[in-house]
Amino acid sequence: MALIEVQNLKKSFGDNEVLKNITFTVEKNDVIAIIGPSGSGKSTMLRSLIHLEEINGGTVKIAGEAFVEQGVYKRPDVIKKATAKMGMVFQQFNLFPHLTVKDNLELAPKMAGKKADIAAMTSDLLQKVGLSAKEKAYPKSLSGGQQQRVAIARALMMNPEILLFDEPTSALDPELTGEVLKVMKDLAEEHMTMIVVTHEMGFARSVANKVVFMDGGEIVEAGTPDELFGNPQHERTKAFLAKNLK
Amino acid sequence: MADYWSSVILPMLEGAQMTLLLFFIAIIVSVPLGFLLTLAVNSKIKLFSWLATIYITIMRGTPLLLQLLIICFGLPMIPGIGEYLTIDRFAAACLGFILNYAAYFAEIFRGGLLSIDKGQYEAAKVLGLTKSQTTRKIILPQMFRVALPSVANESITLIKDTALLYAVAVPELLHFAETAVNRDFSIVPYFIAGAIYLIMTIILTIFFKWLERRFKYE
Ligand SMILES: Nc1ncnc2c1ncn2[C@@H]1O[C@H](COP(=O)(O)OP(=O)(O)O)[C@@H](O)[C@H]1O
Numbered sequence: 411m412a413l414i415e416v417q418n419l420k421k422s423f424g425d426n427e428v429l430k431n432i433t434f435t436v437e438k439n440d441v442i443a444i445i446g447p448s449g450s451g452k453s454t455m456l457r458s459l460i461h462l463e464e465i466n467g468g469t470v471k472i473a474g475e476a477f478v479e480q481g482v483y484k485r486p487d488v489i490k491k492a493t494a495k496m497g498m499v500f501q502q503f504n505l506f507p508h509l510t511v512k513d514n515l516e517l518a519p520k521m522a523g524k525k526a527d528i529a530a531m532t533s534d535l536l537q538k539v540g541l542s543a544k545e546k547a548y549p550k551s552l553s554g555g556q557q558q559r560v561a562i563a564r565a566l567m568m569n570p571e572i573l574l575f576d577e578p579t580s581a582l583d584p585e586l587t588g589e590v591l592k593v594m595k596d597l598a599e600e601h602m603t604m605i606v607v608t609h610e611m612g613f614a615r616s617v618a619n620k621v622v623f624m625d626g627g628e629i630v631e632a633g634t635p636d637e638l639f640g641n642p643q644h645e646r647t648k649a650f651l652a653k654n655l656k
Numbered sequence: 657m658a659d660y661w662s663s664v665i666l667p668m669l670e671g672a673q674m675t676l677l678l679f680f681i682a683i684i685v686s687v688p689l690g691f692l693l694t695l696a697v698n699s700k701i702k703l704f705s706w707l708a709t710i711y712i713t714i715m716r717g718t719p720l721l722l723q724l725l726i727i728c729f730g731l732p733m734i735p736g737i738g739e740y741l742t743i744d745r746f747a748a749a750c751l752g753f754i755l756n757y758a759a760y761f762a763e764i765f766r767g768g769l770l771s772i773d774k775g776q777y778e779a780a781k782v783l784g785l786t787k788s789q790t791t792r793k794i795i796l797p798q799m800f801r802v803a804l805p806s807v808a809n810e811s812i813t814l815i816k817d818t819a820l821l822y823a824v825a826v827p828e829l830l831h832f833a834e835t836a837v838n839r840d841f842s843i844v845p846y847f848i849a850g851a852i853y854l855i856m857t858i859i860l861t862i863f864f865k866w867l868e869r870r871f872k873y874e
């Protein structure tokens with residue numbers, strides 16, 4: 411069973427039709443890179459999966475269970491149960507500035523009344539992202555790369571089955587992207603299922619097992635990195651790659 | 657010297673007690689009331705939002721002095737019900753300050769709410785926090801932090817505004833200074849009054865600076 415199934419997803423902002431009939435599936439352990447020009451609807455698509463945007467048509471199933479079917483949303487508890495299977499990492503990190511790193515990680519599991527040993531998880535995850543020493547620091551005192559690694563650890567605290575990344579390195583200075591991509595690569599190697607909207611073609615090529623090219627609210631082309639980068643079928647893909655692969 | 661102390665300074669310090677009492681009553685009540693007004697302005701119930709907005713517009717758009725005069729002297733003059741609206745001068749003045757300052761604090765908190773990035777709400781949502789958890793744990797602490805410098809400013813203005821008690825004949829710091837000036841034909845009591853106000857505002861400033869540092873989150 412596919413972990414995510416999206417069928418005929420449509421989304422408009424007013425008269426602006428931003429997503430036109432998007433259909434795709436995500437299998438367990440997939441690492442999917444979504445590439446495409448700015449304004450093509452990548453963020454909107456990702457945000458629709460986790461109910462940060464309400465779609466106007468289509469079905470989204472998470473682990474077999476639809477939380478929106480043919481444009482009709484299910485009850486709030488059904489939506490919440492489905493979206494809780496996913497975590498999300500934002501371009502702007504969106505850490506809670508008034509909480510320490512530790513509290514950023516622990517707030518959500520505590521609020522959810524998780525029984526697990528939250529403190530142990532915190533220290534494991536901070537170690538995993540290389541920030542054990544920053545437990546008591548506030549986000550403001552961290553570099554962008556460190557903040558994004560905290561944001562990844564924070565998302566992992568909720569034990570998501572799927573992680574969504576919306577241009578996780580686009581707000582970073584170039585010299586800081588590596589440390590974040592490294593954490594993501596480690597997650598991929600541990601078989602975390604991930605969907606990553608990215609401009610990092612190197613990452614898409616070497617870490618993803620599927621690459622999706624979007625343009626104008628549509629999936630123009632999808633395939634393995636070798637297929638998409640080595641032998642693109644569509645003119646729009648070729649033009650985009652010509653501009654973005656140096 | 658001892659004479660000057662007992663005839664001028666002591667009464668002024670007693671007047672300053674009135675000033676401080678008004679200040680604390682007004683702050684303690686108007687800050688939470690202002691917060692409730694902010695909630696009302698942002699309420700989904702249009703009537704609440706509309707009433708709160710009108711209230712804030714009126715209270716901020718007319719002089720505090722006029723509001724005090726109406727509460728202290730105007731209300732008791734209303735035919736029929738006026739006699740029931742006559743309350744102790746000081747209590748009436750407190751009420752006036754509270755009603756007025758609540759409107760200012762409401763605006764400050766509203767500004768604080770608007771300053772919070774929508775990414776904060778989104779991060780909270782994808783982490784599974786409920787609306788009320790998000791409000792309590794994410795939004796309000798940040799709102800108060802953003803509002804703190806403006807709250808400090810408003811508090812200092814409040815200390816100085818207590819001098820308006822003079823106009824509704826509640827004996828306070830300025831009243832006793834004025835009495836001494838007229839009696840002794842000396843302007844020194846004015847300067848002493850100024851010094852006392854200054855000491856109060858400086859202490860308040862130091863307190864708020866400490867609060868701002870304490871909640872700097874760095
Ligand atoms: N909240 C919004 N309101 C109105 N239009 C939006 C909103 N978010 C995105 N859009 C529009 O949707 C289109 C796709 O945006 P987006 O999904 O952010 O693209 P991408 O992430 O690929 O750059 C753009 O035309 C953008 O202007």
Ligand SMILES: [Mg+2]
Pocket residue numbers: 452453454577
């Ligand atoms: Mg985007």
